[in-house]
Amino acid sequence: MKARIHVTLKHGVLDPQGKAIAGALASLGFAGIEDVRQGKFLELNLAETDRAKAEAAVRAMCEKLLANTVIENYTIELG
């Protein structure tokens, strides 16, 4: 089973990288960008076949290592 994890900065946490990317896009002539938030994407190949068990395991991975929940949110897609 594959797990796809998005890690993003929480609302209200300043994202200077996102701001710089927005500036770069604007300087390339892409108009109308109101905001850019950058984050991480991780793809895990899991041996687990039970969906509930896989989700519980990936959630624990996110809480313990993959995201810093002081500043980051995460979402998990299994499939």
Added chain:
Amino acid sequence: MKAAIVVFPGSNRERDAGRAITQASGTAPAYLWHQDTSLPAGLDLIVLPGGFSYGDYLRCGAMAAQSPIMREVKAAAGRGVAVLGICNGFQILAEAGLVPGVLMRNASLRFICRNVHLKVVATNSMFTAGYAPDQVIAVPVAHAEGNYFADDHTLDRLEGEGRVAFRYCDAAGVVTPATSVNGSARNIAGVFNDRRNVLGMMPHPENMTEAMLGGSDGSALFASLAKALP
């Protein structure tokens, strides 16, 4: 003072810290490897040095915070052993939950390597007792991720409990958002845990310990520890 310095793959300031400790206490520290699963008996001080542990992969300090030795460091901190995290060591402490908050990318997005001024905010600790209250010191910083962040509730609590150790300021000691060199919330350069036996700080006091290095404002930190932990 019986001290040990933890070396992670990618640490690079461990010898600097060791030299400062030896200078202050007369006793050389032990060097521990990140995969060690026990600490030497009777340790007074554990230092997590600066560097780029695990190549800063995932987040600065995130991998090191999960390494085997950190279980022992957490347990020792719980017993009241002094723990000092400098630069990457601060990032590791924050990722390990030993001090609150997190170190984010500098607001300027630039690696900052220069001397900065700090105001010593709290002198009631074994790390800072040798400084005068509100003393302004000059020490270097060298980091890309030193932008201290915590939610307002946590920041209020840290300030209310007198757990901010150092703030970035100018040469006259003025603390404003403009003097927060890396964008840190409320200019915070160093914080204590709730028991005040753990200090995390981004600047490098170990690199300002004699005139040849440009000054000795960092020496009092190590001298304070040597005095508190004879």
